[in-house]
Amino acid sequence: MNIGFWLSDIGDVLYYKALAWHLRDITSVLDVGCGSNSPLKKVPKHFYAVGVDAFEPSIQKSRELKIHDAYKKGDVLAIDRLLGKKQFDAVIALDVIEHLAKKQGYELIRKMSWLAKQKIIIMTPNGFYKQDPYDGNKWQIHRSGWTVDDFYKAGFTVRGIRGLKWLRGEYATLKWKPWIFWGIVSVLTEPLVYFLPRLAYQLFAVKEIES
Numbered sequence: 001m002n003i004g005f006w007l008s009d010i011g012d013v014l015y016y017k018a019l020a021w022h023l024r025d026i027t028s029v030l031d032v033g034c035g036s037n038s039p040l041k042k043v044p045k046h047f048y049a050v051g052v053d054a055f056e057p058s059i060q061k062s063r064e065l066k067i068h069d070a071y072k073k074g075d076v077l078a079i080d081r082l083l084g085k086k087q088f089d090a091v092i093a094l095d096v097i098e099h100l101a102k103k104q105g106y107e108l109i110r111k112m113s114w115l116a117k118q119k120i121i122i123m124t125p126n127g128f129y130k131q132d133p134y135d136g137n138k139w140q141i142h143r144s145g146w147t148v149d150d151f152y153k154a155g156f157t158v159r160g161i162r163g164l165k166w167l168r169g170e171y172a173t174l175k176w177k178p179w180i181f182w183g184i185v186s187v188l189t190e191p192l193v194y195f196l197p198r199l200a201y202q203l204f205a206v207k208e209i210e211s
Helices: 003-010 013-022 056-065 076-082 102-115 148-153 179-188 190-195
Strands: 028-032 048-053 070-073 088-094 116-125 157-164 200-208
Touching: 013 088, 013 116, 013 157, 013 190, 013 200, 028 076, 028 102, 048 056, 048 076, 056 070, 076 102, 088 102, 102 116, 148 157, 148 200, 157 179, 157 190, 179 190, 190 200
Parallel strands: 028 048, 028 088, 048 070, 088 116
Antiparallel strands: 116 200, 157 200
């Protein structure tokens, strides 16, 4: 087991709790760019979930894990053609928007808002972090970086997750060894960055949809 990834998972506890809280009254969720291992698997399941992804192997792995109730294969920027207006209570994109160019990212936000009845949730690194394609998936490359102000201007509330931004690098892994020490440091900074998102490695942005 990669200790860096293991410690990263421990540090995500606050993130999973925040995600669960924002989905507590939701009955349907669209998971845009769901990938093979969506964080939804860590959230108590009381809603109908649909996953959308362009990479067939990721859909197959996710289906084997039974994370979602149904799947759609397609480009995340085509979700308005794959699904209907206001079809889901919540539309989420977790570690997705950074894989799009900035203009495309804003297009994704508009389409997510079109599909959602109550809210949209986006998680993304705080700023730009280089990442190349991996595991045969060309869509894994990072093409844009997003800031707290980007989301504020688009009408989101923003929290910080995964500890101080300077502790992590590519793939959200800890930069330095010993990983156990820096992992503990990251976890201890979680409550701080939650309320000071500009200091956080990752941003958790929520936008309520007006009726």
